[in-house]
Structures are given as C-alpha cells and as structure tokens.
Amino acid sequence: MVSVLDRDSELRRRAWDAAASVVDPEIPVLTIADLGVLRDVVFAGDHVEVAITPTYSGCPAMNMISLEIEVALERAGFRRPKVRTVLSPAWTTDWMTEEGRQKLRAYGIAPPQASSSRRALFGEQAVACPQCGSENTELLSEFGSTSCKALWRCKSCREPFDYFKCH
Amino acid sequence: MATANIQVSETPLVLYALRRADDALILGHRLSEWCGHAPMLEEDMALSNIALDLIGQARELYTYASKVEGKDNDEDKLAYLRDIRQYRNLLLVEQPNGDFAQTLVRQFFYSAFADLYWRAMMNSRDTTLAAIAAKSEKESAYHLRHASEWLIRLGDGTDESHARAQAAIDHLWAFTGEMFAVDDGERALIHAGIAIDPGTLRGRWLQTLSNVASEATLVLPENDWMQQGGRTGRHSEHLGHLLSELQSMQRTFPGLTW
Numbered sequence A: 001m002v003s004v005l006d007r008d009s010e011l012r013r014r015a016w017d018a019a020a021s022v023v024d025p026e027i028p029v030l031t032i033a034d035l036g037v038l039r040d041v042v043f044a045g046d047h048v049e050v051a052i053t054p055t056y057s058g059c060p061a062m063n064m065i066s067l068e069i070e071v072a073l074e075r076a077g078f079r080r081p082k083v084r085t086v087l088s089p090a091w092t093t094d095w096m097t098e099e100g101r102q103k104l105r106a107y108g109i110a111p112p113q114a115s116s117s118r119r120a121l122f123g124e125q126a127v128a129c130p131q132c133g134s135e136n137t138e139l140l141s142e143f144g145s146t147s148c149k150a151l152w153r154c155k156s157c158r159e160p161f162d163y164f165k166c167h
Numbered sequence B: 001m002a003t004a005n006i007q008v009s010e011t012p013l014v015l016y017a018l019r020r021a022d023d024a025l026i027l028g029h030r031l032s033e034w035c036g037h038a039p040m041l042e043e044d045m046a047l048s049n050i051a052l053d054l055i056g057q058a059r060e061l062y063t064y065a066s067k068v069e070g071k072d073n074d075e076d077k078l079a080y081l082r083d084i085r086q087y088r089n090l091l092l093v094e095q096p097n098g099d100f101a102q103t104l105v106r107q108f109f110y111s112a113f114a115d116l117y118w119r120a121m122m123n124s125r126d127t128t129l130a131a132i133a134a135k136s137e138k139e140s141a142y143h144l145r146h147a148s149e150w151l152i153r154l155g156d157g158t159d160e161s162h163a164r165a166q167a168a169i170d171h172l173w174a175f176t177g178e179m180f181a182v183d184d185g186e187r188a189l190i191h192a193g194i195a196i197d198p199g200t201l202r203g204r205w206l207q208t209l210s211n212v213a214s215e216a217t218l219v220l221p222e223n224d225w226m227q228q229g230g231r232t233g234r235h236s237e238h239l240g241h242l243l244s245e246l247q248s249m250q251r252t253f254p255g256l257t258w
C-alpha cells in the first residue's frame, strides 16, 4: 500500500527526472540539471510546472530547452506541462554540478572556475587544458563559438580548446 | 501595407524599462551590422556575441515593460511596432558604426557606464530589475574589458589607428552626458529605491575612462557641452535608417514568427 505522500513524491521524482534528462542543445553532454538551469518541479492542479532559469541573457538555447522539457514530460505521461522562466536569483556558473564539470572536461571543454568571483570573471586564474591538464595556457579570444565560451590554447600540447566562461 | 504603430502607456516604470531596453536593442542591432564584416574572425564572433547579450537584455526588459504595462504589447510589438519618436534610447547607441575605432569607442563609453549601472541596480527594490541587473552586470564587465583592450591597442598602435581612435572619442563625447541625466518620473523611482541615480556614477565612469585613455595615449575632451534628446524621442536621422531595417520584416509581414 502506497501512501498519498509517497505517491506524490514518486510522481514529482518522475517529472523531475524527465525534465532533468533534457540536454543543452549547444553542449549536448550537459543536462539542464548539470547546468543548474532546472530549478523546480511542482504540481499545480492537474498539470506539472517546471521552473528554469536562463543562463545568459542572449542565450538562444533557452527557447529550445523549454520546448524539449515539454516534450520530455509529455513523453513521460504528464499532460499539458508548463515551463516557467524565473529570473531571480540569477543563474551563475557556480550552480553547475561537479558531475557537470567532469562531463565538460571529458568533452574537451574547460569547466568554469569553481567560484565566479570577479577575479575569475576576468580570467586572472589559470585555466587548465582539458586535454593534458597543463595550466600553461593562453586566451585567444574572449568570445567563442557560443555566448558561454571563450577560446583558449594550451602552450604545452598546443591544442586550442573552449573554456566555459564564469558567469 | 504598413502596420499601425502601437500605443504604449508610459508610466514612469514602463518608461524606465523601455529606455534601458531600447539602449540594449539599438546598440545590439548596431553591433550585429558587423556580422560578417569585422576585421577578423575572432572579432566577428566577439561583436556578434556582444550583440546577442544586448538583445537578450533587451528582451528581458521589454518583457518586463510589457508585464508592468499590462496590455497586450509583448516584447516583439515593443521592439518592432513603434514609431521613431517612441524610441527612448540614448543618442550614443544609435550613432553609426563608422570605422572600427568609432564602433569600439561607442562600445567603450557605453560599457563603462553599463558595468557600473547594472552593478548598482542589483540592489534595486524591484526584484525583476535586480535579477536582470545581475545578469547584465557580468555581461557588461566582459564587454568593457573587450572594448578597453581594443582601445589600448588602437590608441597605442600605429599613427593611423591612434588618430582614428582619438577622432572617434572627440566625435562621440557629446553623446555621453545623456547617460547621466534623470527626469522627474525617474527621480521618483530613484527615491523609491527602484532605480538608482546615474549621476552618482559619473566620477567612477570618468575614472575608468581616464585610466584606459592614459594607457592608450589618448586624450579625453575637456568640453562638457552635451547633446540630449533620445530619452524623450528626439533622435538623429540615423535611427530612422536603422529602424527601417530592424522593422522591415514585421512591417511587411505583420505578426511573422520564427
């Protein structure tokens, strides 16, 4: 016999898992849970409502992410899911999970510095090469292939690499 | 067939959000004009990325203005379906790209201001504006660093790059005063803790400028005669040309969506 409470929390967990499986279309190894973009899943009446927070103001992936969350929830059997965007508190790269950071590194992208202090924001800390781990690296361009990345180069192994900027 | 202009009920808070949204949209559009034309690939990506940040900020501010106004003027209508006299952006941001130096100096003047402005606005009593500020502040910090580095490179570069950078500073200087001006409606928001007084930032803004200018061997103008009008809808003809391009799709195919 399952209590109402258990059933509700089980339902919420299923909804959360479905939403959490959605990946960032620009960095498909990262889920929105890894990124810290997925904020909350609640049941309002007979439908599920997912709260997400945008990463960068101009991130074109957010519309796509909202749509994919709706699709994922419908596929998991939730009818008429809603996605709500919350601006406050503002997202920061500090919310990226440790697992997310490791996935990024394995994918060849240097993860953001652990604390998005102003020093980190201005790249005054060394960024380690995701290929060889060397900290003998240099910034090539502040603005990379997407709004969240900068282009760096490793001076040890000579490989260029993306760095997920602190934000 | 032309689409009718929308009417906006400009309460002080709606007007406040529209002004900042228009600054970001118009400057973002100007930078997007460089897409595919910048002097090198990295710079093409940088300017396009900065444009994207600004247009993202504009969207959040328009969405908020729309919510506060409470009619059915959504972000797209606000961006595309107003007449030139209804735009509230600074004259600075509508100035043409000119050469690369002019684009960078315009960006430098604006970003040095936006960086301070949004950081101060993070303490706004209005939680939506504070949240928008928290994002915009970090973005502006990157934009400012990018423009500062270029200004130093150009000013302390060749005779030609130095002369062009100096000419751009002299030309755009008169458009900077408007950033610090405040009218009665905005003053009420400042007293209520919703907005901050930009006038209090001018000293630090000048300090940023003079630090970079001295490293760039460039000189800031002495004159303090300032051109104003953008905040009340009196614009240069440059904005008209920009809007005819910005609005052309919505004016030709009303209600078009992606």
Ligand SMILES: [Zn+2]
Pocket (backbone or CB within 6 Å): A129, A130, A131, A132, A133, A134, A154, A155, A156, A157, A158, A159
């Ligand atoms: Zn390496």
